[in-house]
Amino acid sequence: MNHRRVLLVPVIAAAIAAAAACVAPVPPPPPPPPDAPTLEVSVVRDGLARPWDLGFLPDGSLVFTERSGAVRALVGGELRLLGDPPDVNGLGEGGMLGLAVDPDFATNRHLYTCFLSNLSGTHDVRVVRWTVDAATTSITGRADILTGLPVSATSVGRHSGCRPRFGPDGYLWVTAGDAATGTNPQDPQSLGGKILRIDRDGDPAPGNMGPPFRPEIYSYGHRNPQGLAFRPGDGTPYEVEHGPDCNDEVNRLVAGGNYGWNPVPTDGSAGYNELVPMTDLTEFPGAVVATWSSGCPTIATSGAGFVTGPQWKAWDGALAVAALKGTQLRFLVLDASGAVVSEGAGVTDRGRLRVAMQGPDGDLYVLTDADPGAILRVHPV
Ligand SMILES: [Ca+2]
Numbered sequence: 041m042n043h044r045r046v047l048l049v050p051v052i053a054a055a056i057a058a059a060a061a062c063v064a065p066v067p068p069p070p071p072p073p074p075d076a077p078t079l080e081v082s083v084v085r086d087g088l089a090r091p092w093d094l095g096f097l098p099d100g101s102l103v104f105t106e107r108s109g110a111v112r113a114l115v116g117g118e119l120r121l122l123g124d125p126p127d128v129n130g131l132g133e134g135g136m137l138g139l140a141v142d143p144d145f146a147t148n149r150h151l152y153t154c155f156l157s158n159l160s161g162t163h164d165v166r167v168v169r170w171t172v173d174a175a176t177t178s179i180t181g182r183a184d185i186l187t188g189l190p191v192s193a194t195s196v197g198r199h200s201g202c203r204p205r206f207g208p209d210g211y212l213w214v215t216a217g218d219a220a221t222g223t224n225p226q227d228p229q230s231l232g233g234k235i236l237r238i239d240r241d242g243d244p245a246p247g248n249m250g251p252p253f254r255p256e257i258y259s260y261g262h263r264n265p266q267g268l269a270f271r272p273g274d275g276t277p278y279e280v281e282h283g284p285d286c287n288d289e290v291n292r293l294v295a296g297g298n299y300g301w302n303p304v305p306t307d308g309s310a311g312y313n314e315l316v317p318m319t320d321l322t323e324f325p326g327a328v329v330a331t332w333s334s335g336c337p338t339i340a341t342s343g344a345g346f347v348t349g350p351q352w353k354a355w356d357g358a359l360a361v362a363a364l365k366g367t368q369l370r371f372l373v374l375d376a377s378g379a380v381v382s383e384g385a386g387v388t389d390r391g392r393l394r395v396a397m398q399g400p401d402g403d404l405y406v407l408t409d410a411d412p413g414a415i416l417r418v419h420p421v
Pocket of ligand 1: 261289299300301318319320328330
């Protein structure tokens with residue numbers, strides 16, 4: 041009996057199954073319910089280089105990032121380059137990623153970006169605070185408020201995704217990818233595979249996890265979280281993450297929660313074992329079960345935002361989830377307890393969608409993940 045061969049058979053079978061799942065076509069998106077609004081899509085601006093995140097200033101100006109490094113503004117229809125930090129590395133999935141506008145922008149003019157940097161002489165992902173000048177022409181006053189988010193050693197930029205958003209608690213919440221490194225999500229001293237929560241200076245927010253976890257950590261056991269949104273009304277935080285071949289997840293966040301991803305190879309070696317479940321209830325019986333999962337295959341959920349207002353009809357209060365591979369917005373209707381009670385899709389004909397955020401005008405703003413890419417406005421009627 042060849043013991044080595046016997047041991048390899050299940051490994052090979054699992055790899056074949058994974059490969060098969062990987063090429064499975066994305067199923068047709070679920071149709072919208074009859075009482076959903078008709079969605080009119082218009083192009084706000086095109087010709088952009090892989091836009092990644094956006095935000096709105098109090099005067100209605102739109103600010104956004106491009107993955108290669110630029111932070112731009114659209115002021116009264118005029119496109120402006122606010123800054124392009126030279127240490128941004130647009131490698132792999134990395135680069136200039138998330139952006140958040142300070143809720144007190146009117147007085148402090150701060151915005152925050154998160155990007156893959158080579159400033160330290162090696163790679164890390166860092167959250168940087170900027171000050172926008174009074175005329176909205178530049179970002180200055182750089183302050184690197186949180187550094188050292190991990191970067192894959194073998195595939196630089198993979199799962200370096202980073203979505204900063206201010207919560208209704210006034211703190212900056214930051215999604216941190218696992219850097220495609222097996223040990224990160226369950227490592228209490230790694231900032232990878234976590235949801236982080238900090239103040240404007242990068243100091244830990246009160247109410248995060250205690251020792252042995254780093255004090256910036258709010259929850260752990262995440263894979264590649266790139267969506268973050270707070271439910272209007274009760275402020276419940278929701279996070280959206282990419283699954284491997286199956287099970288993108290939408291999770292309700294709770295302080296100290298373990299979301300059950302532990303991609304350490306079974307032989308204990310260094311590496312990244314993506315054959316483990318997105319939420320491993322065998323290894324972690326107390327792990328937080330996802331509010332919604334894509335099933336197989338994934339649709340690549342890249343961002344999310346809630347939409348409110350009567351113009352959204354059946355989707356008033358729904359979570360709009362942008363999908364890359366699935367090329368759609370998936371609207372999830374939640375009940376009072378936060379459970380998903382129905383879902384439907386829209387904007388299925390515009391390619392890979394990166395993020396979704398309701399603007400001050402009540403419309404939904406979406407980015408296309410392309411070069412050239414675009415900012416789209418989704419208007420319900
Ligand atoms: Ca999970």
